Amino acid sequence: MKATAINSNFPLVSHRDASLGYRRREHALMLLLMSPAVLVVFVLLLIPLGWLIGQSFYADGFTLEHYQRIFTEGIYWNTFWVTFRISFIVTLLALLMGYPIAYAASILPRRWSVLVLALVILPFWTSVLVRAYAWLILLQRSGVVNESLMGVGLIDAPLALVHNELGTIIATVHILLPFMVLPLYATMQKIPHDLIQAGASLGGTPLHVFMRVFFPLSLSGVLAGMTLVFVLCLGFYITPELVGGGRTVMASMLVSRNIQLYSDWGAASAVSVVLLLCVLAIFYVVSRLVPLEKILGAK
Amino acid sequence: MMKDTNCLKYLFGSSVMVIGALGAGQTLADGEITFVSQGGAYQDAQTVAILDPVAEALGITIRQESAPDAWPMIRTQGTTGQAVWDVVDTPPFNCIKGGEQDLIEPLDFSRIPNAEGMPEEYKTPYSVAYEFYSSVLAYNPEAFDGNPPQSWADFWNVEDFPGNRSLRNYPVGTLEAALLADGVAPDDIYPIDVDRAYEKLEEIKPYITTWWTSGGQSAQLLNDEEVDMLMMWNGRVSSIMNEGANADFTYNQGFLQSTHLCIIKDAPNLDTAVEFVNAAIAPEYQANLPLHIDYGPGNPAAFDRGTISEERAGELPSSPENAAKQVLISYEWWTSDDGVEAERRWLEFMQR
Amino acid sequence: MNKLSLSRITFMGYVALVLAFLILPLLIVVPMSFSDSRFLSFPPSNYSFRWYDSLFNNPGWMSAAKTSLIVAFSTALIATPIGVAAAYAINNSSHWLMRYLKIVLLLPLIVPIIIVATGVFFIYALSGVLYTIPGLVMADVMLALPYVITAVTAGLHGFDQTQEMVARSLGMNRFRAFMSVTLPQIMPSVVTGAIFAFIQALDETMVALFISGGQNQPLTVRMFTALRDEIDPTIAAISTLLTAASFALVLLLVLARRQSPT
Numbered sequence: 085m086k087a088t089a090i091n092s093n094f095p096l097v098s099h100r101d102a103s104l105g106y107r108r109r110e111h112a113l114m115l116l117l118m119s120p121a122v123l124v125v126f127v128l129l130l131i132p133l134g135w136l137i138g139q140s141f142y143a144d145g146f147t148l149e150h151y152q153r154i155f156t157e158g159i160y161w162n163t164f165w166v167t168f169r170i171s172f173i174v175t176l177l178a179l180l181m182g183y184p185i186a187y188a189a190s191i192l193p194r195r196w197s198v199l200v201l202a203l204v205i206l207p208f209w210t211s212v213l214v215r216a217y218a219w220l221i222l223l224q225r226s227g228v229v230n231e232s233l234m235g236v237g238l239i240d241a242p243l244a245l246v247h248n249e250l251g252t253i254i255a256t257v258h259i260l261l262p263f264m265v266l267p268l269y270a271t272m273q274k275i276p277h278d279l280i281q282a283g284a285s286l287g288g289t290p291l292h293v294f295m296r297v298f299f300p301l302s303l304s305g306v307l308a309g310m311t312l313v314f315v316l317c318l319g320f321y322i323t324p325e326l327v328g329g330g331r332t333v334m335a336s337m338l339v340s341r342n343i344q345l346y347s348d349w350g351a352a353s354a355v356s357v358v359l360l361l362c363v364l365a366i367f368y369v370v371s372r373l374v375p376l377e378k379i380l381g382a383k
Numbered sequence: 384m385m386k387d388t389n390c391l392k393y394l395f396g397s398s399v400m401v402i403g404a405l406g407a408g409q410t411l412a413d414g415e416i417t418f419v420s421q422g423g424a425y426q427d428a429q430t431v432a433i434l435d436p437v438a439e440a441l442g443i444t445i446r447q448e449s450a451p452d453a454w455p456m457i458r459t460q461g462t463t464g465q466a467v468w469d470v471v472d473t474p475p476f477n478c479i480k481g482g483e484q485d486l487i488e489p490l491d492f493s494r495i496p497n498a499e500g501m502p503e504e505y506k507t508p509y510s511v512a513y514e515f516y517s518s519v520l521a522y523n524p525e526a527f528d529g530n531p532p533q534s535w536a537d538f539w540n541v542e543d544f545p546g547n548r549s550l551r552n553y554p555v556g557t558l559e560a561a562l563l564a565d566g567v568a569p570d571d572i573y574p575i576d577v578d579r580a581y582e583k584l585e586e587i588k589p590y591i592t593t594w595w596t597s598g599g600q601s602a603q604l605l606n607d608e609e610v611d612m613l614m615m616w617n618g619r620v621s622s623i624m625n626e627g628a629n630a631d632f633t634y635n636q637g638f639l640q641s642t643h644l645c646i647i648k649d650a651p652n653l654d655t656a657v658e659f660v661n662a663a664i665a666p667e668y669q670a671n672l673p674l675h676i677d678y679g680p681g682n683p684a685a686f687d688r689g690t691i692s693e694e695r696a697g698e699l700p701s702s703p704e705n706a707a708k709q710v711l712i713s714y715e716w717w718t719s720d721d722g723v724e725a726e727r728r729w730l731e732f733m734q735r
Numbered sequence: 736m737n738k739l740s741l742s743r744i745t746f747m748g749y750v751a752l753v754l755a756f757l758i759l760p761l762l763i764v765v766p767m768s769f770s771d772s773r774f775l776s777f778p779p780s781n782y783s784f785r786w787y788d789s790l791f792n793n794p795g796w797m798s799a800a801k802t803s804l805i806v807a808f809s810t811a812l813i814a815t816p817i818g819v820a821a822a823y824a825i826n827n828s829s830h831w832l833m834r835y836l837k838i839v840l841l842l843p844l845i846v847p848i849i850i851v852a853t854g855v856f857f858i859y860a861l862s863g864v865l866y867t868i869p870g871l872v873m874a875d876v877m878l879a880l881p882y883v884i885t886a887v888t889a890g891l892h893g894f895d896q897t898q899e900m901v902a903r904s905l906g907m908n909r910f911r912a913f914m915s916v917t918l919p920q921i922m923p924s925v926v927t928g929a930i931f932a933f934i935q936a937l938d939e940t941m942v943a944l945f946i947s948g949g950q951n952q953p954l955t956v957r958m959f960t961a962l963r964d965e966i967d968p969t970i971a972a973i974s975t976l977l978t979a980a981s982f983a984l985v986l987l988l989v990l991a992r993r994q995s996p997t
């Protein structure tokens with residue numbers, strides 16, 4: 085790898101550097117440089133994670149009751165079901181909306197593709213809270229969307245677009261769409277143009293070339309984008325809390341309520357552990373196909 | 384090389400600055416308290432009526448925060464021993480529950496002389512009544528063409544009263560409404576038949592567009608005609624009526640409630656907090672509140688000040704005439720084991 | 736390919752629609768902020784500066800803004816050197832531990848934020864830094880580290896390490912060599928990392944919801960409670976300002992990239 089190439093440069097500094105002692109000191113120094121960052125993550129994330137896992141098995145001694153509850157009590161089942169359902173729909177919608185955008189950005193002349201990407205990135209830089217607020221304005225009963233739909237005569241009575249699962253999905257897709265577009269674009273950009281042209285010159289129709297050549301080559305981006313969106317959605321809290329109307333309860337809201345309302349750390353930690361396991365499992369499986377850095381790159 | 388040392392100096396200098404700023408922000412100076420209420424029109428009204436005059440009279444600064452459901456924060460601050468709030472304006476059962484769990488300071492009434500003349504039922508060992516309000520049935524009169532819903536039975540009657548509905552995402556008051564709708568007499572509500580109440584709630588659930596979580600949200604829902612009828616706090620309805628919204632309400636079958644003042648356990652400004660509580664329930668300030676919002680004073684002595692006209696008094700939720708149409712929420716029941724269990728069941732109900 | 740066929744027009748129309756979906760919600764906030772009504776009706780019937788007034792005259796909002804800025808600056812100030820050091824180590828070491836440590840440093844991005852929040856809340860409650868600014872800063876540093884490290888590692892990849900070696904062989908100690916040779920050259924990526932850290936801290940909501948309170952509430956938490964509790968256009972005013980600020984930062988980032996030698 086890169087690092088070995090650098091090591092081979094060390095003799096430049098002085099001859100004794102190649103010695104084992106130097107290498108050892110070098111390693112020690114690098115680990116030392118690494119340590120503040122690792123320490124922060126260790127104290128603020130790994131220790132609490134360990135404790136959470138411990139809590140999930142604890143109630144006056146070792147117990148599985150918290151996990152049992154997840155699998156037997158309707159509310160827990162339901163929450164996980166809702167969480168996965170929303171994540172699935174959001175991922176699918178994000179793909180349907182994001183793929184054409186990324187494709188357009190990759191085939192358009194540079195000037196236009198920069199504009200498209202800028203329009204994708206701008207919302208990225210706007211607070212999630214601001215966007216939840218915007219959707220409340222747009223989707224409410226007398227909001228812009230309903231008024232215009234009624235104005236053109238598509239509907240007679242206002243639709244219930246917000247304060248429910250539908251509103252949550254719309255707002256969530258809006259927030260996660262950039263996470264789909266960016267890895268897709270990164271992949272598509274690397275697909276060599278001559279390959280497409282070669283396909284076209286061999287007499288394939290554009291659609292045929294797209295399906296046979298372009299699409300298969302973009303699949304790693306599809307996978308990266310879908311994973312990122314799905315996993316991020318699994319842990320969503322702010323959007324469903326603000327636009328879900330109190331009915332759309334997702335897993336992270338369950339964790340928060342168990343802690344803040346009931347101080348029920350056992351239940352909260354069991355839900356957390358299950359959620360974490362789902363996320364880790366998805367990352368593990370996908371990382372066999374696409375490197376982790378590539379998935380997280382967009383984040 | 385010069386450039387680098389400059390760069391280092393800059394980094395060092397700014398870290399010192401930031402650390403200084405961090406230190407400065409840490410603790411409140413003497414004579415300041417953090418006061419937490421419910422936000423919106425109500426908080427605006429009491430700022431003018433009570434908080435500003437009290438701050439001036441005592442020479443203190445009152446930092447305001449709002450939390451429509453103060454319980455989670457009371458609980459965390461108490462259990463972690465890291466209090467950041469001083470005085471909370473919240474329903475009395477939060478104070479009692481908190482006091483029993485050692486999250487709320489017991490009040491030393493010898494230091495609160497203004498509470499002396501107040502009726503015993505307006506006080507708990509941990510709190511003292513601050514104001515009276517009512518959860519009423521409010522509606523958009525335009526949606527009902529002269530025949531608006533007047534009772535919870537009407538609210539549940541989706542045939543004769545079609546329209547979007549909203550209730551608070553909170554069991555207290557909501558379970559009582561369900562029982563009234565189911566034909567239970569007001570006097571027989573407590574102890575609440577929890578199963579029956581939830582069963583009745585299941586009936587109306589599909590017709591509830593939004594479960595609101597804060598007074599401000601409920602006001603927005605009615606003002607923007609997002610819903611046609613809902614349970615909300617009377618002061619919030621009248622405040623949007625004053626702003627010209629299509630809204631009205633009835634005291635009939637309303638739920639008369641009060642909020643109390645209580646002090647967080649080991650509050651950072653305990654002494655000032657006690658002083659504040661005493662001043663905030665003083666009749667002269669209490670008498671100001673109804674001038675700014677349709678809520679009644681927690682201290683009945685306020686009515687003797689001459690500030691509140693008789694006509695005004697008649698409009699308040701706690702006036703004898705209005706109180707007679709309403710049900711008094713029993714905080715005793717809600718702090719009992721059955722009440723706590725009924726509260727826990729709420730989340731499960733919301734989920735299904 | 737360049738022929739304007741019907742399918743091509745349909746495709747571009749669809750793309751334009753999706754882009755509108757992305758952008759319109761951001762724009763709608765701006766006119767809302769100039770509304771003179773308390774409620775969400777759009778378009779506003781009359782315009783005023785009422786909500787900007789209420790924002791700038793409200794000590795609560797102002798102190799939240801101050802907290803947010805202090806936290807964001809401190810986070811950038813702390814996370815950047817720590818992150819640069821870690822990125823340097825990652826880039827220069829082939830130690831077997833590095834691979835695992837690298838994953839550890841990515842964890843804040845992988846673990847669902849609610850779990851991060853719960854964990855930090857727990858450890859802060861134990862150690863007594865709940866509801867303090869240093870507590871907020873450290874949590875944000877952790878969340879910002881992956882961004883700084885990713886940005887700086889990318890910068891180091893493009894940098895020819897032999898230059899630093901040469902400086903060292905000329906007798907400079909390692910730190911001096913890094914500061915005077917390497918750092919100036921990877922500066923654009925360091926600045927990018929710092930800006931990422933700053934924005935991440937400014938934007939962080941979830942963890943702050945758990946660990947901030949009292950006077951040390953950042954803007955995002957106040958916005959969250961306001962949105963949940965009191966939906967009035969003060970939020971639109973602050974949103975407009977925040978959006979403008981983040982656009983300005985994006986511009987800064989683009990400029991930083993422009994100046995980079997690559």
